Amino acid sequence: MVPKTPPAAPPRVPHDLLASTQFLLKRVGMAAKERALAEYEQAGFSPYHHAVLAFLSEDSPDTQGEIADALGYDRGQLVGLLDELEEKGLVERRRDPDDRRRHIVRVTGAGTKALGRLRGIAAALDDEFLVPLDGDERETLHGLLARLAEHHDPRCTLQPPAASP
Amino acid sequence: MVPKTPPAAPPRVPHDLLASTQFLLKRVGMAAKERALAEYEQAGFSPYHHAVLAFLSEDSPDTQGEIADALGYDRGQLVGLLDELEEKGLVERRRDPDDRRRHIVRVTGAGTKALGRLRGIAAALDDEFLVPLDGDERETLHGLLARLAEHHDPRCTLQPPAASP
DNA sequence: TATTGTTATACTCTATAACTATA
DNA sequence: TATAGTTATAGAGTATAACAATA
Numbered sequence: 001m002v003p004k005t006p007p008a009a010p011p012r013v014p015h016d017l018l019a020s021t022q023f024l025l026k027r028v029g030m031a032a033k034e035r036a037l038a039e040y041e042q043a044g045f046s047p048y049h050h051a052v053l054a055f056l057s058e059d060s061p062d063t064q065g066e067i068a069d070a071l072g073y074d075r076g077q078l079v080g081l082l083d084e085l086e087e088k089g090l091v092e093r094r095r096d097p098d099d100r101r102r103h104i105v106r107v108t109g110a111g112t113k114a115l116g117r118l119r120g121i122a123a124a125l126d127d128e129f130l131v132p133l134d135g136d137e138r139e140t141l142h143g144l145l146a147r148l149a150e151h152h153d154p155r156c157t158l159q160p161p162a163a164s165p
Numbered sequence: 166m167v168p169k170t171p172p173a174a175p176p177r178v179p180h181d182l183l184a185s186t187q188f189l190l191k192r193v194g195m196a197a198k199e200r201a202l203a204e205y206e207q208a209g210f211s212p213y214h215h216a217v218l219a220f221l222s223e224d225s226p227d228t229q230g231e232i233a234d235a236l237g238y239d240r241g242q243l244v245g246l247l248d249e250l251e252e253k254g255l256v257e258r259r260r261d262p263d264d265r266r267r268h269i270v271r272v273t274g275a276g277t278k279a280l281g282r283l284r285g286i287a288a289a290l291d292d293e294f295l296v297p298l299d300g301d302e303r304e305t306l307h308g309l310l311a312r313l314a315e316h317h318d319p320r321c322t323l324q325p326p327a328a329s330p
Numbered sequence: 331t332a333t334t335g336t337t338a339t340a341c342t343c344t345a346t347a348a349c350t351a352t353a
Numbered sequence: 354t355a356t357a358g359t360t361a362t363a364g365a366g367t368a369t370a371a372c373a374a375t376a
């Protein structure tokens with residue numbers, strides 16, 4: 001069989017699209033997401049579990065509503081995540097005595113330990129994903145992304161304006 | 166009712182996560198995607214339509230398989246996209262006389278005109294999404310993302326190594 | 331009546347796998 | 354038999370809305 005295009009010209013994304021930063025953001029963000037899902041899954045977790053544990057380790061104890069709001073998750077979705085974390089003994093749910101509708105969630109010792117492993121996974125993912133960039137470039141990228149994230153989602157602000165009363 | 170946290174501390178994403186570049190990439194990429202979907206939809210299109218038209222305007226005519234491979238779309242998914250574009254008279258499908266299994270797809274004049282509008286939407290999206298960054302920063306970000314995209318997906322390479330026979 | 335957590339439902343997207351017509 | 358396009362099916366993921374307990 002004689003192919004019509006001898007070196008079989010590799011299919012390319014049109015540079016019209018490659019010229020668009022938001023197109024690249026979508027593409028690269030998607031690739032990062034897929035890569036992360038696969039890596040967390042090998043450890044029996046998802047990035048969502050990591051997010052919940054990380055949040056609780058900084059602001060624990062908290063109610064489910066606060067966790068969902070902070071991370072931008074649906075409350076129904078969070079229920080399942082907490083079920084899984086609780087089943088592994090990484091978090092605890094208790095009724096709030098002051099408002100018995102609420103559940104107080106808190107990380108356990110095992111949860112803190114698991115968080116350490118998840119941090120390792122995240123660091124390894126960063127390292128692998130950013131391999132074409134040197135140290136300075138990674139910092140630059142991170143800074144620019146942080147500013148975009150903060151602009152499009154106030155919850156991603158690092159230092160909330162310390163309101164002094 | 167007296168709230169326990171008087172200024173109602175705003176829910177924040179843990180900085181553990183904000184310190185991870187791939188986390189930011191996922192978040193910002195998602196935000197870009199949602200924003201883009203909404204904007205294209207107002208014009209009666211999706212970013213996928215734009216991608217197909219952009220590819221055809223650079224490499225037309227092509228077969229459906231080539232389009233799908235270049236853009237990374239599933240072939241079944243592409244059928245629907247082409248149906249919609251064809252219905253609007255923006256592309257044409259014809260059987261390839263040399264291989265009657267294949268469909269030759271090509272942009273119409275109306276398709277080229279529509280592509281112009283879609284380019285405008287993409288440019289406006291870029292401008293709006295990157296508003297916290299100045300010109301130099303946007304260029305820097307674009308360059309870094311382009312290198313990541315190219316590394317994780319060879320189809321995103323701008324200049325394919327010109328194979329001289 | 332409004333809210334918290336929960337459960338159930340529906341809807342979207344995607345991935346898989348038949349199916350046809352050609353080769 | 355294998356491939357291009359098409360269609361149909363199933364699965365994951367997400368969003369919506371009903372629900373019970375409490376305020």
